[in-house]
Amino acid sequence: MPKMIGLTGSIASGKSTVSNMLKDRGFTILDADIAARVVVEPGQKAYHQIIETFGHEIVNSDDTINRSKLGSIIFNDEEKRKMLNSIVHPTVRECLNDWKIQALEEGKKTIIYDIPLLYESNLTYLVEKVVVVFVDEDVQLKRLLNRNGLTEEEALARIRSQLPLREKKERADAVIDNNGTIDETERQVNELITNWKLEP
């Protein structure tokens, strides 16, 4: 049985940065954000449910979901966020499970779940150990503003829609501090691989 590892953090804390480093070293990453994009493509079950719930105004002219519009609705309204989660999350779990089965068939020694809402959605049962990618809130806000072109108010609403990152840090089996340079983060990723004896 391979080692099952959870990789989490909060919005813009650096999960993708760390998971790309792990991918470069040959590790298999099951990415919940990617799964959440696949399951809302036109024709998929969740796609129709989202339109029934949020209306045709969140559909682009090419029939895809307008993620920016849907984001501005759900990050400002907890009830609507819960509605979207209840549509999307079950199909995300199914998608991740299909990918896991494939990775098992391929004989991988380590399977890494990259799940931003690992703690919020009580998914820790999927993994043996959790690593949290941590940044201070001011760094997180600055990086989120730079990356997504949101207003400060929109960025803060996104940060507050998740469990505080310091609480995730307290629950973690290991923490990667991503406040510093990319090189400093890379060094911690290498240490983690050594300490946990991880092999692809």
Ligand SMILES: CC(C)(COP(=O)(O)OP(=O)(O)OC[C@H]1O[C@@H](n2cnc3c(N)ncnc32)[C@H](O)[C@@H]1O)[C@@H](O)C(=O)NCCC(=O)NCCS
């Ligand atoms: C609202 C949507 C359309 C916004 O899309 P957008 O392309 O702008 O963002 P993206 O999907 O890349 O998500 C960026 C980050 O936002 C955070 N986030 C996304 N959804 C949620 C949510 N429901 N609750 C809290 N944080 C969330 C995560 O940290 C994620 O890494 C999209 O995030 C979505 O469909 N969310 C619901 C599914 C979900 O919960 N995904 C998270 C992993 S399962």
Ligand SMILES: Nc1ncnc2c1ncn2[C@@H]1O[C@H](COP(=O)(O)OP(=O)(O)OP(=O)(O)O)[C@@H](O)[C@H]1O
């Ligand atoms: N150590 C670092 N130094 C400078 N910039 C960084 C560092 N780590 C990440 N970034 C930048 O910060 C932003 C957020 O990082 P990343 O996309 O990896 O976070 P994430 O946790 O995957 O985000 P999300 O959950 O929102 O998708 C990106 O623009 C990334 O290039």
